[in-house]
Amino acid sequence: MSTLSLSSADQSKGCRKSIGSRIVIILGAHLALLLLWQLTVVMLGIKPFLLPTPVAMLEKFCQPQYAWMYNMAVTAAEIAIGFGVASVVGITLALLFSWSPLFALLLFPILVTLNMVPKVALGPLVIMWLRYGIESNSVITFSLCVFPILLTTNRGLRETEPDLLDLMHSLKAKRWQIFRMVQLPGALPYVFSGMKVAAILAVAGAIVGEFIASDSGLGYLMIQAQSSFDTAAMFASILLLTLLGVAVYLAVIILEQFIIPKDARIV
Amino acid sequence: MNKVAYRTGDAGDAEIKLRGFVMNADRSPSDPSPSGLATSAAAPVIRLTNLCKVFGTKANSHLAVSNVSMDIHEGDFVSLVGPSGCGKTTILKILAGLYGVDEGMLSLRADFQSDMAKHHVGMVFQQPLLLKWRTILENVMLPADVLGLPRRPAQKRARYLLEMVGLSGSEAKYPYELSGGMQQRAAIARALLHDPKLLLMDEPFGALDALTRERVNLEMLRIWHETGKTIIFVTHSIQEALFLGSKCAVLTSGPARMADFFAIPLPYPRALEVKTTEVFGELTKRTYHLLGMK
Numbered sequence: 001m002s003t004l005s006l007s008s009a010d011q012s013k014g015c016r017k018s019i020g021s022r023i024v025i026i027l028g029a030h031l032a033l034l035l036l037w038q039l040t041v042v043m044l045g046i047k048p049f050l051l052p053t054p055v056a057m058l059e060k061f062c063q064p065q066y067a068w069m070y071n072m073a074v075t076a077a078e079i080a081i082g083f084g085v086a087s088v089v090g091i092t093l094a095l096l097f098s099w100s101p102l103f104a105l106l107l108f109p110i111l112v113t114l115n116m117v118p119k120v121a122l123g124p125l126v127i128m129w130l131r132y133g134i135e136s137n138s139v140i141t142f143s144l145c146v147f148p149i150l151l152t153t154n155r156g157l158r159e160t161e162p163d164l165l166d167l168m169h170s171l172k173a174k175r176w177q178i179f180r181m182v183q184l185p186g187a188l189p190y191v192f193s194g195m196k197v198a199a200i201l202a203v204a205g206a207i208v209g210e211f212i213a214s215d216s217g218l219g220y221l222m223i224q225a226q227s228s229f230d231t232a233a234m235f236a237s238i239l240l241l242t243l244l245g246v247a248v249y250l251a252v253i254i255l256e257q258f259i260i261p262k263d264a265r266i267v
Numbered sequence: 268m269n270k271v272a273y274r275t276g277d278a279g280d281a282e283i284k285l286r287g288f289v290m291n292a293d294r295s296p297s298d299p300s301p302s303g304l305a306t307s308a309a310a311p312v313i314r315l316t317n318l319c320k321v322f323g324t325k326a327n328s329h330l331a332v333s334n335v336s337m338d339i340h341e342g343d344f345v346s347l348v349g350p351s352g353c354g355k356t357t358i359l360k361i362l363a364g365l366y367g368v369d370e371g372m373l374s375l376r377a378d379f380q381s382d383m384a385k386h387h388v389g390m391v392f393q394q395p396l397l398l399k400w401r402t403i404l405e406n407v408m409l410p411a412d413v414l415g416l417p418r419r420p421a422q423k424r425a426r427y428l429l430e431m432v433g434l435s436g437s438e439a440k441y442p443y444e445l446s447g448g449m450q451q452r453a454a455i456a457r458a459l460l461h462d463p464k465l466l467l468m469d470e471p472f473g474a475l476d477a478l479t480r481e482r483v484n485l486e487m488l489r490i491w492h493e494t495g496k497t498i499i500f501v502t503h504s505i506q507e508a509l510f511l512g513s514k515c516a517v518l519t520s521g522p523a524r525m526a527d528f529f530a531i532p533l534p535y536p537r538a539l540e541v542k543t544t545e546v547f548g549e550l551t552k553r554t555y556h557l558l559g560m561k
Binding site for chain 1 (some may be wrong): 360363364365387388390392393394396398399400409410412413414441461467469
């Protein structure tokens with residue numbers, strides 16, 4: 001009998017513990033992978049310009065000639081501007097579409113077609129028009145980010161339950177009331193879902209521009225390191241780019257947690 | 268298309284002939300209403316006369332509702348029962364002012380109409396349709412937000428209603444923390460917040476399991492008794508229609524028309540045992556028969 005009552009208490013404790021231990025396991029798995037990488041390279045004697053060790057990669061951050069902080073700041077700025085403007089424009093356009101069916105009919109098919117254009121292929125054109133720099137790379141980032149945000153927001157705004165609209169209409173709710181109380185909050189999970197997709201694309205957008213033509217940023221740094229066969233520095237750049245992507249993604253998730261209660265989120 | 272939508276004035280001046288086979292609930296020998304408000308002498312608050320509604324284009328139209336005539340008195344609990352496609356929901360939406368009518372007449376007693384203009388109607392659907400991002404209290408407050416009612420008294424009323432439907436203590440919870448039955452009670456509280464005289468319910472308990480449904484049915488009778496609302500209740504279930512209603516309209520599909528409208532001569536308060544009585548059995552048999560089921 002006593003074991004029975006104990007076990008239920010243990011279970012609740014075990015649950016809390018398992019979250020902590022899960023984090024430990026996840027971190028451990030990552031560290032084990034790095035260790036495996038390090039050992040493989042050292043044991044098999046792989047040449048550093050083919051595959052550097054993780055330690056060699058981390059050591060690169062001590063070399064000041066790469067100006068890591070500056071170049072990372074440039075890429076981060078491109079991502080922030082491109083992603084930020086894409087969020088504002090994407091959400092605004094989706095709102096305009098939901099307000100004006102005519103506007104949606106005029107513009108939406110064109111946007112769907114534009115979405116089919118491989119945005120990366122526009123890179124050389126954008127750089128030709130705007131010259132290289134933060135502006136052109138932000139524009140490329142924007143072009144990649146805006147569609148997922150626009151399309152998912154648009155879908156979210158149209159997903160309102162018909163019965164809920166009937167309920168609002170039976171109360172003679174005005175259009176803006178329906179929008180403010182039902183449509184917009186209902187669409188927010190979709191907005192964030194689109195922003196999460198865009199967060200991952202944003203890093204790719206910035207880096208493409210820097211690959212094509214640039215004089216700063218982590219993509220520029222990779223091209224420079226490549227020309228001197230400094231593979232470790234290229235890996236170090238990729239690590240920083242990954243961290244930038246994670247940072248944007250986390251920012252979106254944190255914002256989402258502030259705005260949307262648990263059950264209304266789209267995982 | 269609306270030849271006659273709402274006709275104001277006293278529907279009691281019965282100048283409209285009801286079709287012969289429509290059994291007028293007025294003439295029912297017993298008065299099943301518990302509130303005492305609805306007496307057969309008083310004029311009906313809503314009178315539907317040969318109501319007809321067609322959907323679709325001229326070339327490709329289908330009859331959603333036809334031949335619907337009924338008098339609804341204040342405090343009535345009218346069950347609309349029938350298969351899918353018989354027009355139950357359409358009638359509800361016409362009463363909610365969401366649809367116009369194509370033929371026939373919907374007339375409201377003058378005082379009821381002015382009250383409808385002020386307090387609108389309360390609606391409950393098969394799904395609770397609570398807003399996920401609002402707490403239960405905020406959800407119940409939704410009509411107050413839409414209608415711009417003063418917040419303080421509305422909040423007080425919301426708390427009172429939540430207590431009445433047995434949800435006190437859940438005010439600060441989010442919908443996902445409540446079971447389906449509890450969510451539906453919150454939806455009922457929301458429908459009552461702005462104190463509408465008319466409560467329209469569209470298969471509100473259709474998504475609940477059988478036992479929860481019986482329990483909520485009993486709750487529903489209590490809520491009706493406490494509020495004295497006029498309720499129009501759409502259901503698939505003959506048992507539910509007969510157990511709850513003071514009057515019952517049987518609707519058939521293909522073509523959609525009203526087969527009968529009758530008073531349910533079972534006294535209130537009703538307990539679940541009512542379902543085992545002879546009268547209940549007779550009514551059930553009759554309804555099955557009307558629906559063409561043996």
